[in-house]
Amino acid sequence: MYLEILSYIEDKSSRINDLKNIFYTTARVPLHTDELRQSLFQKYAAPYIEHWPDDVFFACDLNSKKTLGYLIGCRNSIAAESIFSPLLGSYVLFSDLFKKFPAHLHMNTHPDHQGVGVGTFLIEEYALELKKFGIKGVHVVTSPEERNVQFYLRHKFKHLYERKYNDRSLLFMGRRL
Numbered sequence: 030m031y032l033e034i035l036s037y038i039e040d041k042s043s044r045i046n047d048l049k050n051i052f053y054t055t056a057r058v059p060l061h062t063d064e065l066r067q068s069l070f071q072k073y074a075a076p077y078i079e080h081w082p083d084d085v086f087f088a089c090d091l092n093s094k095k096t097l098g099y100l101i102g103c104r105n106s107i108a109a110e111s112i113f114s115p116l117l118g119s120y121v122l123f124s125d126l127f128k129k130f131p132a133h134l135h136m137n138t139h140p141d142h143q144g145v146g147v148g149t150f151l152i153e154e155y156a157l158e159l160k161k162f163g164i165k166g167v168h169v170v171t172s173p174e175e176r177n178v179q180f181y182l183r184h185k186f187k188h189l190y191e192r193k194y195n196d197r198s199l200l201f202m203g204r205r206l
């Protein structure tokens with residue numbers, strides 16, 4: 030498979046629809062109502078599209094142009110606190126680590142295309158982009174039992190911090206760039 034990165038500007042509205050579709054189909058909680066779907070999207074995806082469109086990446090099939098996966102990121106997690114804190118109580122749980130790992134990201138690959146290199150392509154392209162701008166670290170926050178932990182470890186997110194948030198454990202995984 031040949032992949033290319035298309036930025037948000039190209040084919041904007043249809044790519045955002047693809048992003049929404051992938052977001053909903055990969056959600057880890059059942060999304061029974063439209064209200065729930067929208068509230069999750071507003072918390073976890075919409076702020077990135079609104080504030081950091083340059084950090085919205087789509088991995089697309091080079092021939093068909095089909096969207097296979099996406100990555101949304103933020104280069105300065107400290108500056109973004111005022112945006113995320115009101116939306117996500119857990120956002121500040123790891124804020125002492127933001128200086129060392131300033132950027133963060135969320136990503137998902139369409140279930141029909143997982144495990145064939147789409148995520149690897151996206152994450153390495155974003156790491157290159159961050160390095161180009163002199164950003165020294167990036168992080169993700171996941172749960173210790175998630176399968177994606179292996180994926181991030183393989184991609185050098187090896188600085189791990191596990192903390193409790195309410196009744197859950199959250200895992201911060203940082204990568205130096």
Ligand SMILES: CC(C)(COP(=O)(O)OP(=O)(O)OC[C@H]1O[C@@H](n2cnc3c(N)ncnc32)[C@H](O)[C@@H]1OP(=O)(O)O)[C@@H](O)C(=O)NCCC(=O)NCCS
Pocket residue numbers: 055098135136137138139142143144145146147148149150169170171175176177178179180
């Ligand atoms: C995690 C994820 C982004 C990786 O993208 P990908 O395109 O599947 O990744 P690649 O093909 O480059 O790498 C394959 C590795 O990804 C991980 N992976 C594959 N499918 C996965 C899945 N359904 N859930 C979690 N991780 C998965 C595995 O570590 C896999 O390695 P393995 O085949 O040796 O087990 C993608 O699988 C996904 O969207 N998963 C579901 C939602 C999720 O966990 N998103 C991350 C939120 S923090």
